[in-house]
Amino acid sequence: MRSWMELKELLKKVVLLGDGAVGKTSLTARYVVNKFDDKYIATIGTKVSKKDMQLTKPNLIINLRMMIWDILGQKEYSKIRTASLSGAQGVILVGDLTRPETVKSLEAFWIPEIEAAVGKVPTVLVGNKCDLADKGSMAITVLESIGQNLEYPTFLASAKTGENVENAFATLGEMLVAEVVASRPKGAEELPQTLSEAVDFIIQDFCAQYGDLEKAMLIVQHQFEEAGVDIRKPSKDAVLQALEGLAKAEELSLTKTVAAVNLEERQRMVILAKG
Amino acid sequence: MQRDVKIETLIVMSMCVFVALAVTAFVVPFEDDNTRIFFVALAAVLVSINVAGFFMVWKASPTIIDEIFLMTPDGRLLKHYTRRLKPDQDDDILAGMLTAVQNFIKESFEEAGGRLKEIRFENYDIFISHSKSIVIAAIISTKKPEKLRIQMRLVTEDIEKHFGHKLTNWGGDKSDLVGVDIIMKKLLAGKYR
Numbered sequence: 001m002r003s004w005m006e007l008k009e010l011l012k013k014v015v016l017l018g019d020g021a022v023g024k025t026s027l028t029a030r031y032v033v034n035k036f037d038d039k040y041i042a043t044i045g046t047k048v049s050k051k052d053m054q055l056t057k058p059n060l061i062i063n064l065r066m067m068i069w070d071i072l073g074q075k076e077y078s079k080i081r082t083a084s085l086s087g088a089q090g091v092i093l094v095g096d097l098t099r100p101e102t103v104k105s106l107e108a109f110w111i112p113e114i115e116a117a118v119g120k121v122p123t124v125l126v127g128n129k130c131d132l133a134d135k136g137s138m139a140i141t142v143l144e145s146i147g148q149n150l151e152y153p154t155f156l157a158s159a160k161t162g163e164n165v166e167n168a169f170a171t172l173g174e175m176l177v178a179e180v181v182a183s184r185p186k187g188a189e190e191l192p193q194t195l196s197e198a199v200d201f202i203i204q205d206f207c208a209q210y211g212d213l214e215k216a217m218l219i220v221q222h223q224f225e226e227a228g229v230d231i232r233k234p235s236k237d238a239v240l241q242a243l244e245g246l247a248k249a250e251e252l253s254l255t256k257t258v259a260a261v262n263l264e265e266r267q268r269m270v271i272l273a274k275g
Numbered sequence: 276m277q278r279d280v281k282i283e284t285l286i287v288m289s290m291c292v293f294v295a296l297a298v299t300a301f302v303v304p305f306e307d308d309n310t311r312i313f314f315v316a317l318a319a320v321l322v323s324i325n326v327a328g329f330f331m332v333w334k335a336s337p338t339i340i341d342e343i344f345l346m347t348p349d350g351r352l353l354k355h356y357t358r359r360l361k362p363d364q365d366d367d368i369l370a371g372m373l374t375a376v377q378n379f380i381k382e383s384f385e386e387a388g389g390r391l392k393e394i395r396f397e398n399y400d401i402f403i404s405h406s407k408s409i410v411i412a413a414i415i416s417t418k419k420p421e422k423l424r425i426q427m428r429l430v431t432e433d434i435e436k437h438f439g440h441k442l443t444n445w446g447g448d449k450s451d452l453v454g455v456d457i458i459m460k461k462l463l464a465g466k467y468r
Contacts, residue, residue, distance in 0.1 A: 008450070009448070046375040047372075067367060069350075087348070179446070211456075213457075
């Protein structure tokens with residue numbers, strides 16, 4: 001039994017929370033796509049940026065897009081904050097390790113606030129400015145204790161040096177896709193046996209990955225015509241030729257890597273098919 | 276642009292016909308009044324036909340949508356369509372910020388209730404249509420938005436009907452949206468129902 005590489009595109013909303021001036025904006029600055037000035041956080045209470053990552057799992061490639069909402073840290077603006085928290089599927093909670101009160105307020109204020117707004121969602125704790133904090137400081141002890149109690153991954157990071165910032169995002173990314181990975185069937189999908197079944201499977205798979213069903217069907221139709229595939233009685237040579245064309249289309253719509261993986265799997269499926 | 280030329284052509288035609296017949300009716304010294312009345316009546320009929328044609332062309336022409344965003348109410352971009360390439364624009368971030376601005380306005384005018392439905396900036400109008408699970412924002416630079424408002428409401432209702440159950444507590448899997456393109460492209464072409 002052979003396995004099939006599936007591609008999933010996931011779009012998740014992540015919020016970045018913590019007291020004012022703990023370094024939330026600085027933490028993201030280097031690692032995300034920014035298009036708007038930071039002044040928007042002060043003017044409308046929020047700034048949105050994004051981070052793309054690719055996670056590879058058995059038989060599964062996940063293109064994860066995290067839309068990161070950097071929300072004003074002043075506790076008084078609760079209405080704007082609640083509106084911005086709506087729909088959040090992940091949270092990065094940030095405290096300043098040089099100011100222990102900002103770490104304590106994660107447990108005392110921010111975590112109850114999040115749970116009231118969106119319930120329990122994947123969360124990571126980040127203690128920022130670790131380059132300035134003493135190793136045995138109270139802030140670190142408190143942060144790690146909160147993390148242990150709530151079973152949240154905890155990172156001592158520095159926006160200045162970049163230490164652990166990428167790790168914090170990557171860990172949250174893994175947590176966000178965990179449900180998708182867990183919900184997949186454990187065994188590899190069984191592949192079609194005959195060439196006609198294989199062609200049908202490939203068409204469906206191409207359309208699903210392409211996204212735009214109408215356009216995908218036009219591409220399939222064009223490539224099959226070019227390669228001379230008779231859909232009622234396909235020949236292996238013609239189908240293999242059509243697969244090359246489909247792969248070229250996928251290079252433009254997906255990525256070269258994914259297109260190459262798909263091509264290889266589809267070629268193998270066609271070659272091994274009966275008929 | 277093509278629509279504007281057609282309308283202008285009709286206006287010019289109307290004026291030319293009216294002027295030619297008016298000149299014929301009032302300047303040419305007809306011997307009897309019946310002939311004069313005939314030309315005046317003919318001028319009136321032809322001008323009426325042109326005015327009716329102008330109105331029909333105007334009514335039938337779609338409002339041209341420059342850009343359209345299909346989003347979740349929490350600001351995640353589901354689909355984006357545009358007539359212009361904007362390499363510097365990040366559509367996902369723009370959709371998020373558009374939602375953030377809506378949240379800000381909604382909270383700032385809390386006592387008024389409701390939602391933001393329209394934004395005007397220079398030559399651009401942004402029309403926003405809401406339902407429980409989706410938000411559609413259309414940017415137009417032409418006038419005549421009434422038909423667009425109706426179409427946007429219909430599209431919003433239809434997407435809610437077909438995809439609402441998937442988008443309530445949506446996990447972010449874009450493959451849940453297969454088929455939404457067909458609806459959105461009809462809206463973009465101004466041919467929705």
